[in-house]
Amino acid sequence: MGGDYAPSEAVKGVALYLNDDSKTCLIYCIGNEAEIQPLLDSCGIAADPRIKVVHAAQTIGYNEHPTKALKEKPESSIAVGFHLLATGKIHAFISAGNTGAMLVGAMYTIKSIEGVLRPTIPSLVPKLNGANGLLVDVGLNADCKPEQLNQFAILGSAYASNVLQIDNPKVALLNVGEEAEKGNLLCQATYPLLKENTAINFVGNIESRDLFKDKADVIVCDGFTGNIVLKMAESIYEIAAERQLENDSFLSRFHYENYGGTPILGIDKPVIIGHGISNDKAFSNMIIQAEQMIASAFCSKIKSLFKA
Amino acid sequence: MGGDYAPSEAVKGVALYLNDDSKTCLIYCIGNEAEIQPLLDSCGIAADPRIKVVHAAQTIGYNEHPTKALKEKPESSIAVGFHLLATGKIHAFISAGNTGAMLVGAMYTIKSIEGVLRPTIPSLVPKLNGANGLLVDVGLNADCKPEQLNQFAILGSAYASNVLQIDNPKVALLNVGEEAEKGNLLCQATYPLLKENTAINFVGNIESRDLFKDKADVIVCDGFTGNIVLKMAESIYEIAAERQLENDSFLSRFHYENYGGTPILGIDKPVIIGHGISNDKAFSNMIIQAEQMIASAFCSKIKSLFKA
Known part of the structure; x- marks a missing residue:
C-alpha cells in the first residue's frame, strides 16, 4: 500500500516480474484485499500460484510519525510485512511506503546484526x-x-x-x-x-x-x-x-526505476525501501534485488563477517 | 608564468580582454620578459599602453611546496605579484599557477580582513x-x-x-x-x-x-x-x-573557462586563482572579474561588514 501509485504500480510490478516463467518465488501481496484483487485480475495474474494476498486493513500515510504510526497501526501493510519477516513467514520485505516507518521497522523489528x-x-x-x-x-x-x-x-x-x-x-x-x-x-x-x-x-x-x-x-x-x-x-x-x-x-x-530500491545493509534480514514514485519497473527490479539477496544468503554472510 | 599553457594563454587572454577599447585598466604582465615580449608581439599588443611587463626571473612549479617555494623564490612571478599587490602598485592579482602558493601568498602576504x-x-x-x-x-x-x-x-x-x-x-x-x-x-x-x-x-x-x-x-x-x-x-x-x-x-x-577563476573571499585585496588548464578566455574572464572586484570596492565593503 506504499508509494504514490499504490497499490496499482506494485501489482503491475509483480506482474512484470512474474512474466518470467522461470521465477519460482512466492510473492506475498500485503494490503487491502478489496483493492488488490481487482488489480491482480486486470493484470491477468489472479490465479498465479506464485501469489498470495495477505490482507492488511490499515495504511501508514507519508506524513505520519514513523514510530507512532507503526505502534498505533499494527494492521498496516508495513507492520504486517515486518511481522511476517520477523517470524520467518517471508524471506524479504519490500515497500515504497513511509521511509521512516520502513527504517524504524527494520531497526526495531528486524534489528541490526551483532557487531554492526x-x-x-x-x-x-x-x-x-x-x-x-x-x-x-x-x-x-x-x-x-x-x-x-x-x-x-x-x-x-x-x-x-x-x-x-x-x-x-x-x-x-x-x-x-x-x-x-x-x-x-x-x-x-x-x-x-x-x-x-x-x-x-x-x-x-x-x-x-x-x-x-x-x-x-x-x-x-x-x-x-x-x-x-x-x-x-x-x-x-x-x-x-x-x-x-x-x-x-x-x-x-x-x-531511479532502473535501480529498484535501497536495501538496508547491516540488519538481520533483507529489507528494501522503494522510492515513493516507484513504478512497475521499479517494483519488479526490487523483487529481483530481494531475490538476489536471498539467493546469495547475503545477511548470513554479513553475520559471519561481523562475528568477533 | 602559471598554468599549463603559460605564458602563452595568459598573454592571449590579455589580448582578448584588451580587444575591448573601452577597457582602461593597466595590465601588469609578470614573468619572464624574454618569453612574454615575443608573445605580445605575435598578439599585436606589444605597443598597447595598457600593458606593462614586469620581469620575474623565477617560476614556481606545480609540485613545489608552497611555503618553501615562496620563501626561496622571491623573484618568482607569484612572489613578485604578491609584493606588487601588498605595496599597492597593483589593485588585484591573478594567477593560474601553483594553487598552494597562491593561497599561502594570499594568507600571509595579503592577510585576512579583521574579524574574518x-x-x-x-x-x-x-x-x-x-x-x-x-x-x-x-x-x-x-x-x-x-x-x-x-x-x-x-x-x-x-x-x-x-x-x-x-x-x-x-x-x-x-x-x-x-x-x-x-x-x-x-x-x-x-x-x-x-x-x-x-x-x-x-x-x-x-x-x-x-x-x-x-x-x-x-x-x-x-x-x-x-x-x-x-x-x-x-x-x-x-x-x-x-x-x-x-x-x-x-x-x-x-x-570552467566561462567562470574565469576563483576569488579568495575575506582577504584584504582582490586575488584570483585560475585553473591550471586556463585558456585565453578563462584569463580574460579573470581580468573582468578582478575589474569588477576593484570597481565595486569589494574588499572595503567586506571590511565594513566585519567591523565590530
Missing part, C-alpha cells in the same frame, strides 16, 4: 563503462565516525560481491584529493582503517570527478555527503529529461 | 534560468564550524551583490532536507545562526537536487562538501563533452 554499529543504505552509481558502482551511505547516517565508515566499506563490499556479483570489488573513500593525507578530519581518520582492513580491497581515495569512472566499485562516505551526491545525480537525470537528453545511453541510467 | 575567521573560496554554479549562483566554500576549509559557515554566507552574499550584481541575493544552506532541523550536526547548528543573521537574506535549507534551480543565489556549505559538489559538476561537463552534448545551452555553462 549502524546499518546503512547504499545507492547504485551508474558507471560510464556500463557497470554499476555502489555509494554508501546515502543518508541514513548524517554524522559518522571512522569506525562506521570502515563498516560501511565491509557492508558495501559484501553487497557488491554477493548481490551485484562484482568480483573482488574495489573499495574507495570519497575524498577531495587522492593523496592519503587529504580531506576532512573524518576522511583522514578513516583512510588508515580502510587501508588496514583485510576484509576489503581498498584502492585509496576517489574524487567526485571520478565517481562515474571505473576507479572503484564501492565508494564510502558519510550519509550527509552521500545524500548530497545522490540528489545531485538525480537532478542531473531530471535536467537531462527536461532537455530531451534522457535517452542518452549513460544519462538514462540515472533514472 | 577563515577566508573562503566560492565557485559559480550555472542555474537553469541562465543566471549564476555561488557555492561557498568549495575546498579551502574541509572542516568548518557553524560560525565560519555564517561568515561564508556574508562573504558570498557580498560577492553576489557587488561582483555578480545580484540584487538582495537569496542565501541558503546546502542540506539533506528542507526542514530546519535536518542535516548533520554542523548544519543543525548553522541554521539558527543564518536565520538570525540580519546581514543576509536567508531563505532556508536547499537540497542538492535544487542546486541548479532558482531557489538560492548563494549556497553555503563546508569546503569538503562544496569540493565534492564542484568536482562532480566538472565531471558532468566532461562526460557531456565526451558524449557530444557539450553544446547543450545549459551543460556548456559547466565549462
Whole structure:
C-alpha cells in the first residue's frame, strides 16, 4: 500500500516480474484485499500460484510519525510485512511506503546484526563503462565516525560481491584529493582503517570527478555527503529529461526505476525501501534485488563477517 | 608564468580582454620578459599602453611546496605579484599557477580582513534560468564550524551583490532536507545562526537536487562538501563533452573557462586563482572579474561588514 501509485504500480510490478516463467518465488501481496484483487485480475495474474494476498486493513500515510504510526497501526501493510519477516513467514520485505516507518521497522523489528554499529543504505552509481558502482551511505547516517565508515566499506563490499556479483570489488573513500593525507578530519581518520582492513580491497581515495569512472566499485562516505551526491545525480537525470537528453545511453541510467530500491545493509534480514514514485519497473527490479539477496544468503554472510 | 599553457594563454587572454577599447585598466604582465615580449608581439599588443611587463626571473612549479617555494623564490612571478599587490602598485592579482602558493601568498602576504575567521573560496554554479549562483566554500576549509559557515554566507552574499550584481541575493544552506532541523550536526547548528543573521537574506535549507534551480543565489556549505559538489559538476561537463552534448545551452555553462577563476573571499585585496588548464578566455574572464572586484570596492565593503 506504499508509494504514490499504490497499490496499482506494485501489482503491475509483480506482474512484470512474474512474466518470467522461470521465477519460482512466492510473492506475498500485503494490503487491502478489496483493492488488490481487482488489480491482480486486470493484470491477468489472479490465479498465479506464485501469489498470495495477505490482507492488511490499515495504511501508514507519508506524513505520519514513523514510530507512532507503526505502534498505533499494527494492521498496516508495513507492520504486517515486518511481522511476517520477523517470524520467518517471508524471506524479504519490500515497500515504497513511509521511509521512516520502513527504517524504524527494520531497526526495531528486524534489528541490526551483532557487531554492526549502524546499518546503512547504499545507492547504485551508474558507471560510464556500463557497470554499476555502489555509494554508501546515502543518508541514513548524517554524522559518522571512522569506525562506521570502515563498516560501511565491509557492508558495501559484501553487497557488491554477493548481490551485484562484482568480483573482488574495489573499495574507495570519497575524498577531495587522492593523496592519503587529504580531506576532512573524518576522511583522514578513516583512510588508515580502510587501508588496514583485510576484509576489503581498498584502492585509496576517489574524487567526485571520478565517481562515474571505473576507479572503484564501492565508494564510502558519510550519509550527509552521500545524500548530497545522490540528489545531485538525480537532478542531473531530471535536467537531462527536461532537455530531451534522457535517452542518452549513460544519462538514462540515472533514472531511479532502473535501480529498484535501497536495501538496508547491516540488519538481520533483507529489507528494501522503494522510492515513493516507484513504478512497475521499479517494483519488479526490487523483487529481483530481494531475490538476489536471498539467493546469495547475503545477511548470513554479513553475520559471519561481523562475528568477533 | 602559471598554468599549463603559460605564458602563452595568459598573454592571449590579455589580448582578448584588451580587444575591448573601452577597457582602461593597466595590465601588469609578470614573468619572464624574454618569453612574454615575443608573445605580445605575435598578439599585436606589444605597443598597447595598457600593458606593462614586469620581469620575474623565477617560476614556481606545480609540485613545489608552497611555503618553501615562496620563501626561496622571491623573484618568482607569484612572489613578485604578491609584493606588487601588498605595496599597492597593483589593485588585484591573478594567477593560474601553483594553487598552494597562491593561497599561502594570499594568507600571509595579503592577510585576512579583521574579524574574518577563515577566508573562503566560492565557485559559480550555472542555474537553469541562465543566471549564476555561488557555492561557498568549495575546498579551502574541509572542516568548518557553524560560525565560519555564517561568515561564508556574508562573504558570498557580498560577492553576489557587488561582483555578480545580484540584487538582495537569496542565501541558503546546502542540506539533506528542507526542514530546519535536518542535516548533520554542523548544519543543525548553522541554521539558527543564518536565520538570525540580519546581514543576509536567508531563505532556508536547499537540497542538492535544487542546486541548479532558482531557489538560492548563494549556497553555503563546508569546503569538503562544496569540493565534492564542484568536482562532480566538472565531471558532468566532461562526460557531456565526451558524449557530444557539450553544446547543450545549459551543460556548456559547466565549462570552467566561462567562470574565469576563483576569488579568495575575506582577504584584504582582490586575488584570483585560475585553473591550471586556463585558456585565453578563462584569463580574460579573470581580468573582468578582478575589474569588477576593484570597481565595486569589494574588499572595503567586506571590511565594513566585519567591523565590530
